[in-house]
Structures are given as C-alpha cells and as structure tokens.
Amino acid sequence: MTDTHAVFTPGGFGDAAAGPLYLRLKALIQGAIHDGRLRANDALPSEREIASMLDISRVTVRKALTDLVEAGVLTQRRGSGTFVTSGATRVEQRLSRLTSFTEDMLARGLTPSVRWLLKAVAPPTPEEAMVLGLSTGERVVRLRRLRLADDQPMALEQAVVAARLLPNPEAIGSSLYVALEAAGIRPVRALQRLSAESLSAEDAQVLGVEPGAPALYIERISYLKDGRPVEFTKSHYRGDTYDFVVELTTEQMNSGGQS
Numbered sequence: 001m002t003d004t005h006a007v008f009t010p011g012g013f014g015d016a017a018a019g020p021l022y023l024r025l026k027a028l029i030q031g032a033i034h035d036g037r038l039r040a041n042d043a044l045p046s047e048r049e050i051a052s053m054l055d056i057s058r059v060t061v062r063k064a065l066t067d068l069v070e071a072g073v074l075t076q077r078r079g080s081g082t083f084v085t086s087g088a089t090r091v092e093q094r095l096s097r098l099t100s101f102t103e104d105m106l107a108r109g110l111t112p113s114v115r116w117l118l119k120a121v122a123p124p125t126p127e128e129a130m131v132l133g134l135s136t137g138e139r140v141v142r143l144r145r146l147r148l149a150d151d152q153p154m155a156l157e158q159a160v161v162a163a164r165l166l167p168n169p170e171a172i173g174s175s176l177y178v179a180l181e182a183a184g185i186r187p188v189r190a191l192q193r194l195s196a197e198s199l200s201a202e203d204a205q206v207l208g209v210e211p212g213a214p215a216l217y218i219e220r221i222s223y224l225k226d227g228r229p230v231e232f233t234k235s236h237y238r239g240d241t242y243d244f245v246v247e248l249t250t251e252q253m254n255s256g257g258q259s
Contacts, residue, residue, distance in 0.1 A: 003037070004043065004044060005045050005049070005053070006037075007028070007029070007032045007037050008028070008045060008049075008050050008053040009053065010054060021060045022063040022064040025050075025060065025064035026064045026067060026068060029044075029064070029068060030073065033073065033084060040084055040085065041083055042083065042084045043080075043082070043083050044084070047061045047065070065082055072085060072240045073085060075209075075240065077210050078210065101147050101157075101175075111149065111151075112148070112149055113148045114145045114146065114147055114174040115145060115146040115148065116143075116144075117145055117146060117206075118142060118143065118145075118158075119141075119169040119170060119172065120141070120142050120169065121139050121141055121142070121163050121167075122140060122142050124138070124139065124140045124160065128160050128232055131221055131229060131232045132160070132161075132162055132229050132230075133228070133229055134162060138162060139162075140160040140161065140163055141160065141162075141163050141167075141169045142158070142160050143157075143158065143159045143169065143172065143176065144157070144158045146207070152241070153206070153207045153238065154237065154238060154241055155207075155236065155237045156203055156207055156236045157233060157235040158233065158234050159176055159231060159233040159234075160232050161176075161180070161231050161232075162230075165180075165183060165185055165230065166183060176231070180230065180231070187222035187223055187224060187230055187231060188223065188224065188225045189223050190220050190221060190231075191221050191223075192218055192219065193218065193220075194216060194217070194218050195216075196214060196216065196217070196239075197214075197216075198212045198213065198214060199212065199214075199215045199236060203215075207236070207238055213238070213240070214239035214240075215237060215238060215239050216239060217236055217237075218234070218236075218237065219232075219233070220233045220235070
C-alpha cells in the first residue's frame with residue numbers, strides 16, 4: 001500500500017454523525033493535506049480504488065473530488081489521474097481600482113516576482129498601432145513575462161507601450177507601472193475586457209498546468225490623465241488561482257435611496 005493509499009482507511013473516515021459521505025470524504029482529503037500526509041503534486045488513488053477502500057459508491061467519490069477540484073484543492077490531468085494542487089495561492093482581485101500586479105500581491109502578503117520572457121523594441125502590429133494611436137514608423141516596447149507570487153506561476157502577460165515613452169526596455173524592472181511612474185506617465189484609468197479561454201500547450205507549459213486548462217484572458221488599455229492611451233496588455237491568468245471581484249451598487253444606493 002502506498003502512502004497516499006494509507007490515507008483512505010475506514011478508520012479515518014468518521015461516522016454517520018459527521019454528515020453525508022461525500023462531505024466526510026472531502027474532510028478526510030483536506031485533513032490529510034493539512035497535516036502533510038498528502039503533499040503538493042501527490043497522486044490520489046483512482047475513484048474505483050477509493051470507493052473500494054472506503055466501501056462507498058464511485059458516484060460519492062466523484063462528487064467529493066469534483067468539489068475539491070472546483071475549490072482548487074485538487075487538479076485532474078487527463079489520462080493521468082487526480083493530484084493535490086501545487087500549492088498555488090488563490091488570489092481575489094477587485095476590479096474597482098487600477099493597480100499593478102506587484103501592488104496586488106504585496107497587499108496580500110505575497111512576494112511578487114517576474115520571469116522575463118521577452119524585452120524588445122519592435123514594429124507594432126496593426127491592432128497595437130490603432131489602440132495606442134501610433135504614428136507611421138513608430139515602434140513599441142514589447143514585454144512578455146511570467147508573473148509569480150511566492151514563486152508560484154500566476155499569470156502570463158504581454159504588454160506594449162510606445163517606444164518613445166520607455167525607449168530602453170532593459171531599464172524596466174519587475175513592475176512596468178513603477179517604470180511608467182518614474183517616467184511621469186503612470187496610467188490613471190483603464191478599460192479591461194475579460195473572457196474565459198483554454199490555454200494553449202505552449203502557455204500552459206509556462207504556467208505549469210495541463211494544456212487546455214481554464215484561464216482568464218484579459219485585455220487592458222490604460223490611459224493617462226489627458227486621455228492618451230499608454231499601455232496595451234494581454235494576459236492569461238490561471239483559472240485555479242485567480243478570482244476577479246466587482247462591487248456593484250444601484251443608482252438608488254448611490255443617491256441614498258432605499259431598495
């Protein structure tokens with residue numbers, strides 16, 4: 001019997017007073033992760049094996065595992081099985097303020113870092129030229145980087161700014177917004193468009209997840225105080241590590257009315 005199989009013994013499963021079977025199985029798995037009997041990237045036994053060891057139905061096992069996958073505790077890899085997640089922190093980010101990734105992570109007590117994949121001055125694509133309002137012949141600084149928090153991959157980001165604003169990409173440190181602020185051109189507002197996507201094999205490998213894993217795709221155009229666009233960014237955030245939250249109010253609430 002392997003170490004992970006040893007977790008699934010009837011003695012640790014609790015009694016009927018502990019609630020429905022699938023909740024007891026969830027508690028068993030979460031308890032084993034908490035006390036170190038199940039570690040990051042450990043493979044769980046198959047549904048059939050867990051059902052047999054605990055004398056419960058595979059439907060019950062599947063319900064418990066599905067709930068834990070949706071909660072980000074476990075991950076399922078097609079053709080390989082179910083694994084304890086790598087331990088990536090799940091981050092909740094509000095969309096009501098324009099902040100940098102670095103600021104967001106520091107505010108949550110996490111250590112942000114960046115792995116640069118590309119820093120270059122290049123001709124803009126037609127889309128980039130239109131979004132940034134570039135004149136014919138202008139070039140852009142193209143930045144592609146992996147964003148990490150506590151050394152865990154969180155997002156893959158490609159940003160472009162006009163080269164006349166930041167002519168030396170090598171001078172940009174871990175935060176683009178710090179570099180923009182130092183140049184006196186920090187954005188004050190942005191428009192963001194969010195959608196769900198499946199990661200390509202290449203992007204999934206960089207982010208440390210399986211090809212086709214869910215991601216939040218975000219396009220952001222940031223503007224200066226005078227309305228000029230300064231940054232155009234396309235990002236893929238891991239779907240198992242990020243929640244984006246928007247606070248909504250009614251017109252009545254804003255004006256002091258009653259609901």
